[in-house]
Amino acid sequence: MNKLTVSPSPHVHSGDSVKKNMYGVLIALLPALFTSLYYFGIGALIVTITSIVSCVLFEYLIQKYLLKKDPSVTDGSAILTGLLLAFNLPSNAPIAIIIIGALVAMGIGKMAFGGLGNNPFNPALVGRVFLLISFPVQMTSWPTPIASRLAYTDAVTGATPLGVIKEGLAKGDIMSDLLTKIPSFSDMFYGNMGGSAGEIAAIALLIGFIYLLMKRIITWHIPVSVIGTIFIFTGILHLANPNIYISPVFHILTGGVMLGAIFMATDYVTSPMSRKGMIVFGVGIGVITVAIRVFGAYPEGLSFAILIMNGFVPLIDKYIKPKRFGELIKPAKA
Amino acid sequence: MLKTFSLGGIHPDENKLSADAPIEVLPVPETVAIPISQHIGAPAEPIVKKGDRVKVGQLIAKPSGFVSSYIHSSVSGTVDKIDELIDVSGYKRKAIIIKTEDDEWEETIDRSPDLITEIPATPEEIIKMIQEAGIVGLGGATFPAHIKLSPPPGKNCDILIINGVECEPYLTSDHRVMLEKGNEIMVGVQILMKALKVNNAIIGIENNKPDAIKHMITLASKYSGIVIEPLKVQYPQGGEKQLIDACIKRQVPSGKLPIEVGAVVQNVGTALAVYEAVQKKKPLIERVVTVTGKSVKKPCNLMVRLGTPVSALIEAAGGIPEDTEKIIGGGPMMGKALSTPDIPITKGSSGILLMPKKIATRKPVQNCIRCSKCVSVCPMGLSPYLLMTLAEKAIWDRAEDEAIMDCIECGSCSYTCPSSRPLLDYIRLGKSKVGQIMRSRTK
Ligand code: SF4
Ligand code: SF4
Numbered sequence A: 001m002n003k004l005t006v007s008p009s010p011h012v013h014s015g016d017s018v019k020k021n022m023y024g025v026l027i028a029l030l031p032a033l034f035t036s037l038y039y040f041g042i043g044a045l046i047v048t049i050t051s052i053v054s055c056v057l058f059e060y061l062i063q064k065y066l067l068k069k070d071p072s073v074t075d076g077s078a079i080l081t082g083l084l085l086a087f088n089l090p091s092n093a094p095i096a097i098i099i100i101g102a103l104v105a106m107g108i109g110k111m112a113f114g115g116l117g118n119n120p121f122n123p124a125l126v127g128r129v130f131l132l133i134s135f136p137v138q139m140t141s142w143p144t145p146i147a148s149r150l151a152y153t154d155a156v157t158g159a160t161p162l163g164v165i166k167e168g169l170a171k172g173d174i175m176s177d178l179l180t181k182i183p184s185f186s187d188m189f190y191g192n193m194g195g196s197a198g199e200i201a202a203i204a205l206l207i208g209f210i211y212l213l214m215k216r217i218i219t220w221h222i223p224v225s226v227i228g229t230i231f232i233f234t235g236i237l238h239l240a241n242p243n244i245y246i247s248p249v250f251h252i253l254t255g256g257v258m259l260g261a262i263f264m265a266t267d268y269v270t271s272p273m274s275r276k277g278m279i280v281f282g283v284g285i286g287v288i289t290v291a292i293r294v295f296g297a298y299p300e301g302l303s304f305a306i307l308i309m310n311g312f313v314p315l316i317d318k319y320i321k322p323k324r325f326g327e328l329i330k331p332a333k334a
Numbered sequence B: 001m002l003k004t005f006s007l008g009g010i011h012p013d014e015n016k017l018s019a020d021a022p023i024e025v026l027p028v029p030e031t032v033a034i035p036i037s038q039h040i041g042a043p044a045e046p047i048v049k050k051g052d053r054v055k056v057g058q059l060i061a062k063p064s065g066f067v068s069s070y071i072h073s074s075v076s077g078t079v080d081k082i083d084e085l086i087d088v089s090g091y092k093r094k095a096i097i098i099k100t101e102d103d104e105w106e107e108t109i110d111r112s113p114d115l116i117t118e119i120p121a122t123p124e125e126i127i128k129m130i131q132e133a134g135i136v137g138l139g140g141a142t143f144p145a146h147i148k149l150s151p152p153p154g155k156n157c158d159i160l161i162i163n164g165v166e167c168e169p170y171l172t173s174d175h176r177v178m179l180e181k182g183n184e185i186m187v188g189v190q191i192l193m194k195a196l197k198v199n200n201a202i203i204g205i206e207n208n209k210p211d212a213i214k215h216m217i218t219l220a221s222k223y224s225g226i227v228i229e230p231l232k233v234q235y236p237q238g239g240e241k242q243l244i245d246a247c248i249k250r251q252v253p254s255g256k257l258p259i260e261v262g263a264v265v266q267n268v269g270t271a272l273a274v275y276e277a278v279q280k281k282k283p284l285i286e287r288v289v290t291v292t293g294k295s296v297k298k299p300c301n302l303m304v305r306l307g308t309p310v311s312a313l314i315e316a317a318g319g320i321p322e323d324t325e326k327i328i329g330g331g332p333m334m335g336k337a338l339s340t341p342d343i344p345i346t347k348g349s350s351g352i353l354l355m356p357k358k359i360a361t362r363k364p365v366q367n368c369i370r371c372s373k374c375v376s377v378c379p380m381g382l383s384p385y386l387l388m389t390l391a392e393k394a395i396w397d398r399a400e401d402e403a404i405m406d407c408i409e410c411g412s413c414s415y416t417c418p419s420s421r422p423l424l425d426y427i428r429l430g431k432s433k434v435g436q437i438m439r440s441r442t443k
Helices: A018-066 A076-086 A095-113 A123-134 A163-173 A175-179 A185-192 A200-213 A221-240 A248-253 A255-264 A275-295 A300-319 B124-133 B173-180 B184-195 B208-219 B240-247 B267-282 B310-316 B375-379 B386-390 B396-401 B413-417 B423-442
Strands: B023-025 B031-035 B058-063 B077-086 B092-100 B159-163 B202-208 B226-231 B263-267 B286-292 B300-305 B324-329 B337-340 B353-356
Touching: A018 A076, A018 A200, A018 A255, A018 B058, A076 A095, A076 A123, A076 A255, A076 B202, A076 B413, A123 A300, A123 B386, A163 A175, A185 A200, A200 A255, A221 A248, A221 A255, A221 A275, A248 A255, A248 B337, A255 A275, A255 A300, A255 B286, A300 B324, B023 B173, B092 B423, B124 B184, B159 B184, B159 B267, B159 B386, B173 B184, B173 B208, B173 B267, B173 B286, B184 B208, B184 B226, B184 B263, B202 B208, B208 B226, B226 B240, B240 B263, B263 B267, B267 B286, B286 B310, B300 B310, B300 B413, B310 B324, B310 B353, B375 B386, B375 B413, B386 B396, B386 B423, B396 B423, B413 B423
Parallel strands: B023 B300, B159 B202, B159 B263, B202 B226, B286 B353
Antiparallel strands: B031 B092, B077 B092, B286 B300, B324 B337, B324 B353
């Protein structure tokens, strides 16, 4: 027998690890990856590979040569950021732009703050929003699904359904006419519409959501409160005036709501720690998203909303604490 | 739906390897080392000296304060010396070392196996007998049992809750005691009810012991006021506050004792000891200990005289496995790692767990990824990630505000953390600091 180890309890561990969680999310994103490849073909493939490779590479280089630490690329978080960034880009995004986005995501979004766990903003969204502001044209030309399967930067493009509605209303078109110009709700549900590579198929993202819940990687609180808030808020507007405000079903199926609510807003590092805090965070994201979509300049708004609420997380965590034992039930009189 | 407690909790692999092994009596060892501090509170005062002859059950140390306990010899023989030796705590503490000769018991002790159900003693007499038998909480907390039975003035107890959940993985001593000494436990519970002047008792048993639940339900029907409550398997259900919450949906407020909500909790093993003390005049000199582990040849449950060295128990279980990295006194979640197998079994020893290297080794610590899993498993509703940071940075006033003292040290947070952060290590440190600060304030 060797010398005995003496260390404090607990003496067992669940076996959970950062890796398991990151790869779990990656697995949950597979259905969405398949639908993006199905609808956007080669373009989606090039965008995804470029984004993942550059994110992983940048993380490795920054950790090894700038921070002089042991690179932790195997934990899967850089792959995840890369995939999420790709999912937020149009499938005809030029390689150079993707690489810039990856550099911003990893360098500014993540490593500048001290790496995984310390970054206040979702790195993939930092990259995306940076690109959206810097390259508005390239970032808002959306290849048409299926037709552009064999194309990359030469793909035929069109507007997203949200863009069609937003522009149409601005021009003074009538809602009932506009509705004929966008795909049906069921097409949207299966992802047959213009949009960024990973955001289109609600069904694929929902399958991923169920997987995440089953594996207990995330809880329902953030996704449900984001989607619920957008649905209720736009629902009220729709009921008040259906000629200006489109149906809430449309709002939750488009503009990356599913992708954002399930996979971006739930990012561990940049979301609140308590269940109550998560709901406040989710409702905040929902309200800001609708405000931007309905009253603001951008047709979608979720990315901005998530980043804004990321900024409030320290405050939410400071004031909204988990329920303590003894607070739930008033002591019964003996 | 089975009941359980309302906040947090985990479900580690149960590994109840010794659940089907009947209790075996371990032969009396050649020498015993009986520490004078086997309970929470002040150490007892030895009343024997080197060369004294003692019998089994003879008083050898007296309490030295209100929160303290009587200690009896577990063997007959001669006091060899009173010496300092390393005990479960890892510190050197005083122990009475006795060389065994024969097995001669105090005449007052009734050693017949007959069940005595009649309880002639008055509540006051019962409490005195329990105190003088040196009974402490046998679940591992080792709080002197008689103190809980005498609620402070103004506080009222209306229900007795008996802990039969044995939520620690691997341990099976309570399980076996319920199966083999069920009647004695029932009478013990009746005695405790009489002492507390309550008409109701609930025995909480986790659903992973269906045989014990069935057996106890059958027995309980013969006694009035005892209900068996099958509970969902969830760690740390054996924590007093969690068990009360699970059984009767009352929550003990922060910093308060169960009596605040009218409940008193005792362990099934303690109920058995109470039966023996009150009905058989037998002080606490032996207990059932589980000896177990993944590589152990013969996981077993042993009836052991207090003061027996751990090594003797391991021998009886087939010897120490090659790959042993840690020997744990207690279960894997809350037990203490022992520095040597020479440590004596004491009143609080519920199990000896031999852990192979591959399970016992901690993984490298990584950054907190803010996954909030530690928060969601904490049965006290705390924020372990934050408490660890506050303890690391020595911000004690905020740690106090964040209720660090509510932590029951169940280890669920460290168990769960995907970044393998040593949350509880730091929280313990924080608790001892904040505790010091709070005490100096009241002085
Ligand atoms: S050890 Fe303390 S902080 Fe950690 S889960 Fe248990 S009660 Fe909560
Ligand atoms: S479980 Fe670990 S990684 Fe997750 S929030 Fe708690 S300390 Fe951080």
